[in-house]
Amino acid sequence: MKEEFNIISNLIEENTRVLDVGCGNGDLMKFLQENKTKDIRGLEISKEKVQNCLSKGLTVIEGNAESDLKQFPKSSFDYVILSQTLQAFLNPELVINELLKVGKKVIVTIPNFGYWRVRLQLLFKGTMPVTENLPHEWYNTPNLHMCTIKDFYNFCSSKNIKIFKSIALKKSRISEINKSNLNYKNLDSHLGIFLIEN
Amino acid sequence: MNKNIDTKKIIISNPLKLDCGKEINNFPIAYETYGELNSEKSNAILVFHALTGDQYVSGKNPITNKDGWWSYVVGENKPIDTNKFFVICANVIGGCMGSYGPSTINESTGKQIGTDFPIITINDMVNAQYELIKYLEIEKLFAVVGGSMGGMQVLQFVANFPDKAKLAIPIACTSSHSAQNIAFNELGRQAIMADSKWENGFYSNYKLSPDKGLAVARMAAHITYLSEKGLQEKFGRKLQDRDSLRYGFEADFQIESYLRYQGSVFVDRFDANSYLYITRAMDYFDLSKQYKGNLSDAFKETKTKFFVISFTSDWLYPTSENREIVIALNSIGADVGFVEIESDKGHDSFLLDVPSFLKTLGDYINSTYKVINERRI
Numbered sequence: 001m002k003e004e005f006n007i008i009s010n011l012i013e014e015n016t017r018v019l020d021v022g023c024g025n026g027d028l029m030k031f032l033q034e035n036k037t038k039d040i041r042g043l044e045i046s047k048e049k050v051q052n053c054l055s056k057g058l059t060v061i062e063g064n065a066e067s068d069l070k071q072f073p074k075s076s077f078d079y080v081i082l083s084q085t086l087q088a089f090l091n092p093e094l095v096i097n098e099l100l101k102v103g104k105k106v107i108v109t110i111p112n113f114g115y116w117r118v119r120l121q122l123l124f125k126g127t128m129p130v131t132e133n134l135p136h137e138w139y140n141t142p143n144l145h146m147c148t149i150k151d152f153y154n155f156c157s158s159k160n161i162k163i164f165k166s167i168a169l170k171k172s173r174i175s176e177i178n179k180s181n182l183n184y185k186n187l188d189s190h191l192g193i194f195l196i197e198n
Numbered sequence: 199m200n201k202n203i204d205t206k207k208i209i210i211s212n213p214l215k216l217d218c219g220k221e222i223n224n225f226p227i228a229y230e231t232y233g234e235l236n237s238e239k240s241n242a243i244l245v246f247h248a249l250t251g252d253q254y255v256s257g258k259n260p261i262t263n264k265d266g267w268w269s270y271v272v273g274e275n276k277p278i279d280t281n282k283f284f285v286i287c288a289n290v291i292g293g294c295m296g297s298y299g300p301s302t303i304n305e306s307t308g309k310q311i312g313t314d315f316p317i318i319t320i321n322d323m324v325n326a327q328y329e330l331i332k333y334l335e336i337e338k339l340f341a342v343v344g345g346s347m348g349g350m351q352v353l354q355f356v357a358n359f360p361d362k363a364k365l366a367i368p369i370a371c372t373s374s375h376s377a378q379n380i381a382f383n384e385l386g387r388q389a390i391m392a393d394s395k396w397e398n399g400f401y402s403n404y405k406l407s408p409d410k411g412l413a414v415a416r417m418a419a420h421i422t423y424l425s426e427k428g429l430q431e432k433f434g435r436k437l438q439d440r441d442s443l444r445y446g447f448e449a450d451f452q453i454e455s456y457l458r459y460q461g462s463v464f465v466d467r468f469d470a471n472s473y474l475y476i477t478r479a480m481d482y483f484d485l486s487k488q489y490k491g492n493l494s495d496a497f498k499e500t501k502t503k504f505f506v507i508s509f510t511s512d513w514l515y516p517t518s519e520n521r522e523i524v525i526a527l528n529s530i531g532a533d534v535g536f537v538e539i540e541s542d543k544g545h546d547s548f549l550l551d552v553p554s555f556l557k558t559l560g561d562y563i564n565s566t567y568k569v570i571n572e573r574r575i
Contacts, residue, residue, distance in 0.1 A: 017531075041533075050537045051558045054505070057565030061524060061536040071525040 003172050004109060004191060005031045008081060011107055011165060011195050012036050016078035019043065019102065021065045021095075022085035026053035033058075041077075043068065066091060069098035081107045084191075087143040093159075100161065100198040109193045112168075114148030114186040133190050149192035150182055156196060165195040205253070205289075205296035206230055210329045217482075220316040227330050228296025229253050229288035232272060233280035235336070240571070242336045243278060244327070244363070245287040246344030246351035248549075249419075249476055250468055252295040255287045256280065261295070262467050270551050277560025282567075283340070288330050290323040290351075292475040298326075300399065300471035312471060313399025320347070320483045324354045331362070338362055340567060345369035345548035346515065347476070350483050353496070353523065357485060360500035364570055367559070369507045370548045372519040373493050373526070374484040379514060382422050383477035386415030390470045399471050412470040413461030420460045425511035425544035429453065486526075493526035504534040505562055507555070509547040535562070 005028055012018065015037050020029050023042030026049075032040055042060035044050045053060035061068070065082075066089055080103030082095070087110065089095045099106045111133045112118070121129040128138040136143065147155075149168065156163050166177040168189035177185045177192065185192075205228040213223040230253040235242060245255050247267065252259070256266040256273040272278045272285055289297035292315070300315040331339065342363045344352045349371025356366045372379075390396055393411030401407055421429075433453040437443070440450065449455040486493035504527055508520035517538045527534040539555045541547040547555060 047537065047540060051539075051554060054535055054537060054558050055561030055565070057562060057569050059503070059533055059535045061528070061534065062538055063536070071528045073529055073531065076531050 003169055003174065004083065004193065007167055007169065007174060007193050008032070008083070008107055008109070009035050011193075012079050015039070017076070019072070019077040019080045021069070021080060021082045021099065022088075023049075023053060023058075023060060025049050026056055026058045026060065028081065028083055029053070029058050029060075030056065065089065065095050065098065069095070069102055072102045074101055075104050077103045079103055079105050079107060083107075083109045084111055086110055087145050087147065090144065092145050092147075096159075096161070100196070104197070105164070106196050107193065108152070108196065109191060110147060110149065110152055111143075112149045112186065112189050112192050113146040114150055115190045116187050117190075119187075131190075148186055149177065149189060150186040152192060152194060153177070153182055156194070162197045163194055164197060165193075167193040169193065207296055208330060208333050210326065212329060214322070214325060214329070216316055216322045217319040218317045222291075222298065222316070225291065225298035225326075226296060226302070227288050227291070227298070227326060229286060229330055230255065231287075232256050232285040233283050235284040235334075239336050240338075240340060241282065241567075242284045242286060242334075242339050243341045243343060244331065244339050244355075245272065245278075245285055246324075246327070246342065246348035246355075247287060247290065248344070248346035248348050249480065250416075250464070250473075251348070252293065253287045253289045254295075255285060267549065270549070270556060271559065277556050278343070278563060279560075282564075286330070286334065288327045290476065290479075291326045292318045292323065292472060292479060294469035294472040299469070300475060301402070301469045310400075310402040312402065313474075315471065315475060317478060317482075318475060319479050320350050320354050321358070321488070323479065324351050324358055327351075328355075328359060328362075338364065340570070341365040341367060341563065343367040343369070344371075346371055346545065347480050349515075350480065350485075353485055354483075356500050356502050356504075357488070357496040360497075360502065363502050365503045365505070365563070365566055367505045367507065367563075368520075368523065370509055370512050370515045370520070370545055371523075372483075372515050373496075373523050374486055374519075375481050376519065380481045382419060382514075383481055385418050386477060387474050389414040389418070390474060393470075396470065399474075401470070407465070408470045409465040412465050412468065412473060413458075415473060416464040416468075417457040417461045420457060422514045423544055423546040425513065425542055427511065428542045428544055431542070493522070494530045497527055497532055498530055500532070502533075503566065504532060505566075506534060506536045507548075507559070508536075508538045509541045509543070509545070509552075509555075510538055511542050512545040512547060514545040 018040040020042045023044050050062040080099045118129040168185040169191040170189045207228045251267045254266045255268045289295040291298045294301045342352045349368035352368040390411035393408035395406040396408040436452040438452045438455040489495035508517040524536045541552045
């Protein structure tokens, strides 16, 4: 978690306006508030988590990204963050489009379904993968649309979404993703972090 | 109503131009305060009361001898901790607890003003209370807070005085009174006016009081403050002090007895004309209309932080109406938080012991107070 927060924080310029979509209990918001910017908002669907955030004094709205991002004006945030949540939406494409409208830049992080440990489970055990990063069973997982680093990379190019920066994370090792190492990073990383723009 | 209790009161000498066109001056505002104002005057919270509330937010209400109406929220070691905050609450104009209202005695006639009292609005109430803040010499409030009609006053206050509060917490309210709510208020008013003792509002001249009408108004309104589930769970079809139906029109059911009781205690503490005037003020409330149909414009000038709260079982001021406030604020990039609290207690949830509400509200106010103070240093 800490590495992901650091990478996200390094992608953000100081004293900018940030929205964290699916902000959970507000850990990333707190981290960014201490390190980067005071001007940060959150959107979260779980009442309990919203209450936890508000208790910490964080400005969070209870709502659903798929229907409630519309209410924010175009480009009203310098950065919109979607941390490990894209796979849980009914319609990830719609959410990405909404994020790109609301934010001048968007940071998306995805748990990589192409990671070799994940692939091995399906290949050898023949069951849906359960890992540290993807702890749910197939019947209770909130993840509806799992994808790989390569899937997201290809998605961006097919939709003409500019990738400013793409970073792969394995344990605490950080590396850049580019066209030539894409297949390798897709196999060897548990998390992909993308800074994108329309 | 006991008029002999000593209420804190100031006389506003500045003329106040009302929305109806009339002007009032030298009128009283009754208020109460809790806690101490700090030397920087940075810890003041103005609480706005709802339709039948008064200035006695916490502690013992000297008139009813019951706990203040927001004792769960305001007091020592409560979510709004009076060890830390200086809490101010004023009786709204139109009310009957010492502020200028229809039961105020007209000095020249020696009689109650009755329905010669001008029609007042939420805007007028807020402008009158701002005079109290000026009198207390508070340049900037830490927060303005209120539920139901109190929430409407919070919204109107920030719209009128965009730089006078750091934080605004409207709870279980709306920016525009709905047809359903106008309908319920009209039902209450008709019950009062249909009582032969109302005498066109001049009942006190005849030493009368339209208690029956006012009690019916209260009974009908009280139902709207609860939820179907809450009623069913609390009362169901339970009988009142009897084993079987009596085949008559006495209060066979506990719910009937409960409503009759609510009606009967209400008339002892509330003035029927005040009920007419204040419900009218609520009906007239339409903040977006004041800003030519664009609610966001009401908040365009403000840097005030907002925290909007609604309740799942509140059908009088439902989440959808509270969300409209959030949407209007978001659309201008204002600083707004929002949560819908799970509760079976209906609209009344904001007055009752709803732990997740009390915890979230208290934690939010305290951590925001800390953050704002740190920023200032």
